Amino acid sequence: MKRYSAxxxxxxxxxxxxxxxxAWASPxxxxxxxxxxxxxxxxxxxxxxxxxxxxxxxNVAILEKGWLGGGNTGRNTTIIRSNYLQDASAAIxxxxxxxxxxxxxxxxYNVMFSPRGVMxxxxxxxxxRGYLRTAHANALQGVTTEFITPQRVKELCPIMNIDGPRYPxxxxxxxxxxxxxxxDAVAWGYARACSxxxxxxxxxxxxxxxxxxxxxxxxxxxxxGDIGCSKLGIVVAGHSGHVAEMAGFRLPLESIAxxxxxxxxxxxxxxxxVMANTVHGYMSQSDxxxxxxxxxxxxxxxxxxxGSFHHIEETVRALVxxxxxxxxxxxxxxxxxxxDMTGDRSPILSATPLEGCFINCGWGTGGFKAIPGSxxxxxxxxxxxxxxxxxEFGLNRFREGRFIDESVAAGVAH
Amino acid sequence: xxILHCPCCGIDADETELHPGGExxxxxxxxxxxxxxxxxxxxxxxxxxxxxxxxxxxANGCGKWFHAARDTVTLEVFGTYxxxxxxxxxxxRDAVTAKRPGWSWRDFA
Ligand SMILES: Cc1cc2nc3c(=O)[nH]c(=O)nc-3n(C[C@H](O)[C@H](O)[C@H](O)COP(=O)(O)OP(=O)(O)OC[C@H]3O[C@@H](n4cnc5c(N)ncnc54)[C@H](O)[C@@H]3O)c2cc1C
Ligand SMILES: [Zn+2]
Numbered sequence: 001m002k003r004y005s006a007x008x009x010x011x012x013x014x015x016x017x018x019x020x021x022x023a024w025a026s027p028x029x030x031x032x033x034x035x036x037x038x039x040x041x042x043x044x045x046x047x048x049x050x051x052x053x054x055x056x057x058x059n060v061a062i063l064e065k066g067w068l069g070g071g072n073t074g075r076n077t078t079i080i081r082s083n084y085l086q087d088a089s090a091a092i093x094x095x096x097x098x099x100x101x102x103x104x105x106x107x108x109y110n111v112m113f114s115p116r117g118v119m120x121x122x123x124x125x126x127x128x129r130g131y132l133r134t135a136h137a138n139a140l141q142g143v144t145t146e147f148i149t150p151q152r153v154k155e156l157c158p159i160m161n162i163d164g165p166r167y168p169x170x171x172x173x174x175x176x177x178x179x180x181x182x183x184d185a186v187a188w189g190y191a192r193a194c195s196x197x198x199x200x201x202x203x204x205x206x207x208x209x210x211x212x213x214x215x216x217x218x219x220x221x222x223x224x225g226d227i228g229c230s231k232l233g234i235v236v237a238g239h240s241g242h243v244a245e246m247a248g249f250r251l252p253l254e255s256i257a258x259x260x261x262x263x264x265x266x267x268x269x270x271x272x273x274v275m276a277n278t279v280h281g282y283m284s285q286s287d288x289x290x291x292x293x294x295x296x297x298x299x300x301x302x303x304x305x306x307g308s309f310h311h312i313e314e315t316v317r318a319l320v321x322x323x324x325x326x327x328x329x330x331x332x333x334x335x336x337x338x339x340d341m342t343g344d345r346s347p348i349l350s351a352t353p354l355e356g357c358f359i360n361c362g363w364g365t366g367g368f369k370a371i372p373g374s375x376x377x378x379x380x381x382x383x384x385x386x387x388x389x390x391x392e393f394g395l396n397r398f399r400e401g402r403f404i405d406e407s408v409a410a411g412v413a414h
Numbered sequence: 415x416x417i418l419h420c421p422c423c424g425i426d427a428d429e430t431e432l433h434p435g436g437e438x439x440x441x442x443x444x445x446x447x448x449x450x451x452x453x454x455x456x457x458x459x460x461x462x463x464x465x466x467x468x469x470x471x472x473a474n475g476c477g478k479w480f481h482a483a484r485d486t487v488t489l490e491v492f493g494t495y496x497x498x499x500x501x502x503x504x505x506x507r508d509a510v511t512a513k514r515p516g517w518s519w520r521d522f523a
Contacts, residue, residue, distance in 0.1 A: 241461030252457030254436065255486070299434035300416070301486045303463050308415060310430050343457055399453040 001196040003108050023188060024195035029202050032228030033061045035382065036220060037235055038207045038243060040064035041073040042183075043360050043367065044235035045190035045201075046375020047382070052197040054376070055383040060199040061229075062191075063222060065206035069187030072237050073368065075305075075337035077260050077294040079273055079282070080369040081118045081178035083145045085134050086404045088392035089346060090141040095389060096373025100181060103372060109189030111181045112287065116271055118178030119153060121322075123167035123278040131173035148174045156272050159325050166321065167278050180273060180284055186371055210247040210357070217247070217356040231382055232357045238303065238338025240361035249353045251361070252398050253342045257298045258365050259307035261315075261334040263326070265289030270323075279318035283326075291326060293319060297339060297365060307336040339364045346404035349378055349390035358382050359395075419494050423476035435469030437461075438481045439501060463487055465510055465517060467502055470494075483510055 002008065002021050012019050035051060037044045040062045051057040064070075080100055082093035099106075100113045122128040131147055138145040150162045150169045162169035191201050202224070209221035210232065219228035234243050238255045265288050275282035281295045295315030298307045312334060320327045342348060342362040347370070349360050360378045363370060377389030392404060416429040437459050443451040460466070466486045471479050481499065483492040483506050492509045495502065502510075502519060510517055 239463070241459070242463045245462075250454070250458045251461070252453075252459065254459050254461045255463075299429075300468065300484075301437075301461065301466050302489070303486045304489060308429055310415075398457045399449050 023192045024201050027200045027202065029061060029200065029205065029224055029227050032219065034059040034229065035231045035233065036227060036229040037062045037233040039236040040068050040191065040201055040203065041071045041235065041237060042069065042186050042190065042371035043363065043374050045187055045194060046371050047233055047235060047360060047378040048194045048199055049190045050375045050379035051383060052194065052199060054379055057383060058197045058199055061227065062194065062199065062201045063205045063207055064203045067203050068191050068201065069184050072337040072339060073187050074184050075260065075335055076183055076368040077292050078180040078183050078368055079118060080181060081175050082143050083134060083138055083173055083175045084406055085137050086406060087141060088404050089406055090138065090143050092373045092377060092389050093370055094143050095376060096370045097177065099372035099376065107189035107193050109185060109192055111185040111189055113179065113181040115177045115179040116273065117174065117176045118273040118275065119156065119172040119174045120275045120277060121169050122171045123169060123276065127278060128170050134173055144177060145173055145175045148172050157270060157274055159269050159323050160274065161322060161324050164321055178273065183368060207243060212354055215355055217354050230356060233378065233382055234357065234359045237361060237363065238340050240340050240359065244359065247352065247354050247357055253340045253362050254301055255303060255338050256341055257302040257304065257307040257336040258339045259312055259334060259336045260294040261312060261331050262290040262292050263329045263331050276318060276322050279321060281315040281318035281322065283319055283323065290332065291329060303338055305336045305338055344403035344405045345407040347393055348395055349374065349381060349393040350395040352395065416489065418470060418482050418491060420472045420475060421480050421494050421496055422472060422478035425475060427472055427475050431472065431474040433471040433473035435471055435479065438467040438469045465514060469497065
């Protein structure tokens with residue numbers, strides 16, 4: 001793999017950019033691999049990457065039914081934060097956030113991590129108490145967050161109306177090292193690094209069945225033939241229930257549409273990420289100048305990657321109230337992704353009833369931020385059978401009543 | 415925009431009038447149920463890519479609950495029926511079969 005650098009750009013500039021290589025190979029599937037990962041979203045690719053990087057397991061294929069990062073990884077609003085309430089969450093999300101800090105260098109691929117700061121507005125007394133509690137929990141967990149005053153909120157984000165008609169801003173939970181990153185680049189960077197280690201990233205290859213013998217996984221059936229493996233990782237987000245059914249078990253989650261939209265590009269007006277959970281909307285500004293907007297999930301089971309219009313209306317209404325200057329803004333694009341929602345709003349990283357088969361899912365509305373940490377933990381789980389990062393996130397927590405309850409902590413998506 | 419016919423008050427209600435209530439016909443086991451049975455009742459979901467039976471409440475209308483049969487891939491609605499039933503009635507099954515030949519009612523756990 002040719003490294004990307006300022007020097008390489010200068011060199012290519014002198015020869016009409018004819019020397020760049022393909023970022024990753026497009027091989028045909030082999031008959032079998034040590035490990036197959038289903039799903040080339042961020043989590044699947046990161047899992048493969050750390051299997052190779054941390055455990056030297058490189059006879060790996062990542063099978064993707066569509067294109068790289070075409071699932072939720074390429075559809076999300078890229079908020080990165082780790083100010084969760086429960087210790088197990090803080091551990092994995094903070095691991096991820098800290099890996100994001102140096103991910104561009106690590107992958108030699110610019111993922112545009114921008115730790116511009118994330119604030120979650122408190123607009124009711126209940127939220128004030130909740131976020132104070134989270135700030136204290138974060139202090140114990142070693143996650144740097146702070147509860148800030150309305151005046152500080154206004155200083156950090158002058159375009160916000162803090163005396164808002166329905167819900168004045170009473171403060172905010174502020175994580176200065178939270179922020180955003182370029183979502184596609186995260187998938188592309190990991191894919192390029194995986195390909196460089198000799199792994200096969202195989203696009204347009206849909207898994208249609210999971211093969212097993214005596215309760216142990218032996219491979220998968222795909223639209224490009226049968227492929228054998230000794231270990232299988234299912235990392236397919238909204239399609240987890242569907243693929244789990246192929247493997248013969250049910251999951252405690254449901255697939256629902258979550259939408260986002262972006263505006264026409266405007267001049268820089270906001271250099272932090274703002275989440276307003278009570279009114280149900282959040283916003284940041286991309287480097288291109290578009291306002292990136294998201295809100296809550298739709299209500300019903302859905303596999304169409306389209307959502308209902310009235311949810312967008314609700315989100316936009318909330319944001320116009322919070323940021324009056326956007327009321328004249330034109331919206332450019334709107335889209336949906338299928339998110340896999342668990343009851344406690346925490347992910348599942350687990351062994352499964354099928355021996356040799358592991359699953360990483362349930363990230364729901366908020367898994368982009370977790371990609372590096374999830375891949376790190378999932379790789380350890382698949383290589384060694386256990387990982388401190390994933391221990392609490394097993395499937396058995398539902399039966400045992402050990403929920404990692406983040407549904408109260410984060411009222412809104414992402 | 416999803417439109418469902420409320421079998422309780424007879425109105426074609428649009429989504430903003432309705433509140434979704436998740437998978438229907440989830441089987442609750444009696445006293446003495448095993449942990450696995452209770453787990454499956456509380457958390458296990460079919461979450462199918464295709465025909466789905468679900469509960470809805472006509473929240474901003476008559477306020478009553480009902481059931482709907484819907485496809486999660488095409489968003490097509492096959493029909494709605496009473497919340498009193500523990501399984502989809504024959505006319506609903508026939509309506510699904512007409513559109514999805516070979517489909518069969520699974521015993522949703
Ligand atoms: C609108 C929206 C906004 C969001 N905003 C945020 C945010 O601000 N911050 C945040 O942290 N998170 C956010 N999220 C959540 C985040 O996008 C996801 O949690 C994360 O991207 C999940 O990554 P993944 O790799 O698990 O799944 P995906 O990226 O969806 O990858 C799964 C892949 O599996 C493939 N696949 C499925 N079935 C098969 C099969 N049978 N065979 C082969 N391949 C298959 C799919 O094609 C897909 O590419 C948002 C999500 C949405 C939809
Ligand atoms: Zn009614």
